[in-house]
Amino acid sequence: MNFALSAELLALQAKVRRFIAEEILPMENDPRQTAHGPSAELRQELVEKARAHGLLTPHASREMGGLGLSHAEKAIVFEEAGYSPLGPIALNIHAPDEGNIHLLEVVATPAQKDRWLRPMVQGHIRSCFAMTEPSPGAGSDPSMLTTTAVRDGNDYVINGHKWFITGAEGAQLAIIMARMEDGSATMFLTDTDRPGFVLERMMDSLDSCFAGGHGVLRFENLRVPASDVLGEVGKGFRYAQVRLAPARLTHCMRWLGQARRAHDTACAYANSRQSFGKPLGEHQGVGFMLADNEMDLHVTRLAIWHCAWVLDQGERGNFESSMAKVISSEGIWRVIDRCVQVLGGQGVTGEAIVERIFRDARSFRIYDGPNEVHRMSLAKKILDRAAAAHV
CATH class of the missing domain: 1.20.140.10 (Butyryl-CoA Dehydrogenase, subunit A, domain 3)
Incomplete structure (x- = not known):
């Protein structure tokens, strides 16, 4: 390993550090921060600041509008952004969107990228990743998945409960992990305004730094078209x-x-x-x-x-x-x-x-x-x- 940082990366590090110090630290006492994270209005203001400085979603590929950072480069930029609780929100590198953007870049179809990934990279929508379930469902052991997906014509019908779903409130996209009839697991993409997608309640937690907090979701005969399967069936x-x-x-x-x-x-x-x-x-x-x-x-x-x-x-x-x-x-x-x-x-x-x-x-x-x-x-x-x- 070479621990020396390139001149370009040092310049980017300094740019992010200045941005956090000058634009984000002064907003840390903004009253629009709630027990379940920054309000949608505050988040949008933060995102617009990063956009104006050319720092929005830097981990995304250049094709998608990001800076195409390597993992080592992300280590430098993300540490600087993390200096403020609001920094990752501003740069659009917070969880779960950061991981979901990476996943969709690797696995999603071109149509799925145009529909969901590009708006995420542009900071226009947020997402959540629905895998964790209340007992006896999946927690640390994902093999205990109880949410089910059953094929019905051109759709899959999803039923189940999820909880501690970060970013659930206000997310426009959900990635749902569900068990198939053969016992395998599949990931599904869905708009959160579809019938059968229910945000039951928000969970109180120690942290307050994630946009959208942590929610409890219920799926009641949620219909997802087969075209919205993420990747291949059974490879969740x-x-x-x-x-x-x-x-x-x-x-x-x-x-x-x-x-x-x-x-x-x-x-x-x-x-x-x-x-x-x-x-x-x-x-x-x-x-x-x-x-x-x-x-x-x-x-x-x-x-x-x-x-x-x-x-x-x-x-x-x-x-x-x-x-x-x-x-x-x-x-x-x-x-x-x-x-x-x-x-x-x-x-x-x-x-x-x-x-x-x-x-x-x-x-x-x-x-x-x-x-x-x-x-x-x-x-x-x-x-x-x-x-x-x-x-």
Whole structure:
């Protein structure tokens, strides 16, 4: 790996950093932010700012209107965008749209791209990815899928429940994972205003950084034309892997930016706040926390960059993305938690951005597969590799 950044990438990094500092940070106290994410009006204003600066949806292909960033280039840009909770919304690189855009670019037909992907890349519509279900349905174990799709003439009829569906409120497109009669899984594309597509309720959660919050969906004889199957029938689990490994990594990139923001805030406070006759940061207890922060940020960034490099070589990167997800989510949590401690009273109130980052970040150890599931997957691969080495 070459850790040097090209002149073009350094310029793009600086451009995004300026954009976040000058255009987005001043909007962080905008009252149009709700418990379920920024309002549609606020989101549109943020998107228009990014569009005006040529930074909208940079991960999309140039053909679709993006910058065609590689995974390694995304690591640089997404970290900068993540410095503000509103940054990923503005650049249109937030979950689940970022992962859905990648999936549709790889799998969708030209007609499906024209109908849904182009408006998504242009920031005109949002999407959701409907896979997770309430018990006894699919959660960490996707094989437990209970939502069904049955062929009926030229349509598929879908019935089932989904929950914790990020971006559900206000999404115009849903990607639905459903079980077929033979036990396989298929992905379906659907407009959310079709009869039988029901948003039952919104779920209250610790985080408030995702546009559209997290919703509970119900499908009641939802009819989806066969032309709206995403990819091939029966290959839903395979396509999920196309989406999940890169999308898992971009979560890490964005959260790294949030952790760096918390660390910068704590460093500034430790330099300015006086305690027992000297700056707070000169006390070893505080200084050591800042040093530990710097090391966790460094290791997290290295794990992200390595996994991005693996993906850019054309590898699946499942093993590396699982490691990066666990390393990142636990590393950034330690950083943010230390920052709360350094800030003291300000760290547990809205007086500093760190309290908001703290609430938003806790769920990262659960999103895109709980860390325990990733450890199980890693352990199986490690044991399989060890067994193969002794054959």
